[in-house]
Amino acid sequence: MNENLIVSLKDIVVDFDGQKVLDGLSLDIHDKEFVTFLGPSGCGKTTTLRVIAGFVTPKSGNVFFDGKDIANMPPYKRPVNTVFQKYALFPHLNVFENVAFGLRLKKMTEDEIRPKVLEMLETVGLKGFERRSIYQLSGGQQQRVAIARSLVNQPRVLLLDEPLGALDLKLRKEMQLELKRLQREMNITFVYVTHDQEEALTMSDTVVVMSGGKIQQIGSPQDIYNEPKNAFVARFIGDSNIVDGVMLRDFFVNFGGHDFTCVDRGFKPNEPVQVVIRPEDVQIVPPSVGMLTGLVREVIFKGVHFEMHVDVEGYEWIIHSTQASQPGELIGMNIGPDEIHIMKRSEV
Numbered sequence: 001m002n003e004n005l006i007v008s009l010k011d012i013v014v015d016f017d018g019q020k021v022l023d024g025l026s027l028d029i030h031d032k033e034f035v036t037f038l039g040p041s042g043c044g045k046t047t048t049l050r051v052i053a054g055f056v057t058p059k060s061g062n063v064f065f066d067g068k069d070i071a072n073m074p075p076y077k078r079p080v081n082t083v084f085q086k087y088a089l090f091p092h093l094n095v096f097e098n099v100a101f102g103l104r105l106k107k108m109t110e111d112e113i114r115p116k117v118l119e120m121l122e123t124v125g126l127k128g129f130e131r132r133s134i135y136q137l138s139g140g141q142q143q144r145v146a147i148a149r150s151l152v153n154q155p156r157v158l159l160l161d162e163p164l165g166a167l168d169l170k171l172r173k174e175m176q177l178e179l180k181r182l183q184r185e186m187n188i189t190f191v192y193v194t195h196d197q198e199e200a201l202t203m204s205d206t207v208v209v210m211s212g213g214k215i216q217q218i219g220s221p222q223d224i225y226n227e228p229k230n231a232f233v234a235r236f237i238g239d240s241n242i243v244d245g246v247m248l249r250d251f252f253v254n255f256g257g258h259d260f261t262c263v264d265r266g267f268k269p270n271e272p273v274q275v276v277i278r279p280e281d282v283q284i285v286p287p288s289v290g291m292l293t294g295l296v297r298e299v300i301f302k303g304v305h306f307e308m309h310v311d312v313e314g315y316e317w318i319i320h321s322t323q324a325s326q327p328g329e330l331i332g333m334n335i336g337p338d339e340i341h342i343m344k345r346s347e348v
Ligand SMILES: Nc1ncnc2c1ncn2[C@@H]1O[C@H](COP(=O)(O)OP(=O)(O)O)[C@@H](O)[C@H]1O
Pocket: 016, 017, 021, 039, 040, 041, 042, 043, 044, 045, 046, 047, 048
């Protein structure tokens, strides 16, 4: 893996007015990887992008590009380009000239510029839009121009800071797929920022979950979803049931007054743990055969499934099922070994 590292951050500390905004952040980004920084507003995602781009100088720590420390490389020399949520297009230039802008700065000739711009517009689905004014474009089209304008410079790394944040849901979903396709076709590294879990899970090879200027977990979307490392990640990535339990011995955990077989080991005997169970991983059965029983409090129809709020031994659980139970009903609940995820208490 190491030979194709493109960007490495080592122990990055950034503080603004004495407040630590990035607190010892280390991260390896591989060439051609789609990496997403995911976390709540204010956790330091944009600042991390700006450190990579060279707009923020860390108080300590190093940024490596292709293994070389680039502390002294000014932003315009770094082989990266940024796409912002606000498109920042030049309103007085047409679509063609917006995309051509960077190439003109590089003093390329008209004959070199024209085919590159046309090809890039075709790639982002704006063939034939060259002469349009920016005002004649929808939000989605404007964002495509912004992306084309960055990609035409052939950056090795494209930094995207919540680029779809201003679009409505349907368009955002379309653009997610589009961006993913572009990244594959162009064969470059994307470093993407979002606070939207679903977006991060859909698009990324690697998700970096951040909170309070620190990395909470790095992993594939499946890892992050299925094996959250702590309660912050579990909660942030989706509705989760997080309950206290005791790891009796390898592969056996007790919670909710029942002993369960699980796939985890390496804990101390009787170590207190937290157990994460996804709402869709609870199977509803008759109470007489359930590993747990619960009292249904509330049932909400969500279009495809029902969301049920269920009292289990003093915890409120959320369960998703395609079959509705009734409020006030006693249900049995079964959970398979693979659906039980154990977290150390100390990581909470
Ligand atoms: N230029 C700045 N000066 C002072 N504080 C800043 C500056 N930029 C960001 N911050 C603060 O740093 C923290 C992280 O900001 P940011 O990286 O923009 O978070 P995110 O992109 O995850 O929402 C926030 O508390 C923000 O208020």
